[in-house]
Amino acid sequence: MIPNDQTFALFALGSNLPKGDSTPVAVLQQALQALANLGFPALKTSRFYQTPCFPVGAGPDYVNAAALLQTSLPAAQVLALLHEVEAQFGRARTTRWAGRTLDLDLLAMGDSVLPSAKVWQHWADLAPDQQSKIAPDQLILPHPRLQDRAFVLVPLADIAPDWRHPMRGQTVLQMLQACPQSEIDAVRPL
Numbered sequence: 001m002i003p004n005d006q007t008f009a010l011f012a013l014g015s016n017l018p019k020g021d022s023t024p025v026a027v028l029q030q031a032l033q034a035l036a037n038l039g040f041p042a043l044k045t046s047r048f049y050q051t052p053c054f055p056v057g058a059g060p061d062y063v064n065a066a067a068l069l070q071t072s073l074p075a076a077q078v079l080a081l082l083h084e085v086e087a088q089f090g091r092a093r094t095t096r097w098a099g100r101t102l103d104l105d106l107l108a109m110g111d112s113v114l115p116s117a118k119v120w121q122h123w124a125d126l127a128p129d130q131q132s133k134i135a136p137d138q139l140i141l142p143h144p145r146l147q148d149r150a151f152v153l154v155p156l157a158d159i160a161p162d163w164r165h166p167m168r169g170q171t172v173l174q175m176l177q178a179c180p181q182s183e184i185d186a187v188r189p190l
Helices: 024-037 075-088 117-124 150-159 172-177 181-185
Strands: 008-015 049-051 062-070 103-109
Touching: 008 024, 008 075, 008 150, 024 062, 024 075, 049 150, 062 150, 075 103, 103 150, 150 172, 150 181
Parallel strands: none
Antiparallel strands: 008 062, 008 103, 049 062
């Protein structure tokens, strides 16, 4: 069981492009090691899953996972750390939802809602056609699409099934059960 404590950060990992000779699976393994080398070893890591590229047609299938780390850093510094590791793996933020060598998304920091409940709700309610066009200019936690994505929730259920979303009031397992079965079935363990 994961306590809703601000010292716990939940994050998602994804890759669908190789980095040199490293496959997406190896990239995720190397990214976890890079975080450990910076003093932030994952306390728990999910299995690795093959998932369809999102959005459909944007590239090859992804390898996705989720991990938990403990930190005394504020959320913005945790995000900066994740971006630093992404940069080590050649991540360039040029096109929203494009293929990438490494994607590290901060999903949640305990029960924090950042920057506010009102701002979180705005981004969570954003129409699907707008989600691909605009991105927030500040850190929004929990991740505003977390509850909508089986490719995030399935791995997250491996490590934090009982973590309760501070805005929705649902556990990871409850949010996963609300996803379409076809999307859950498309997330396959490697």
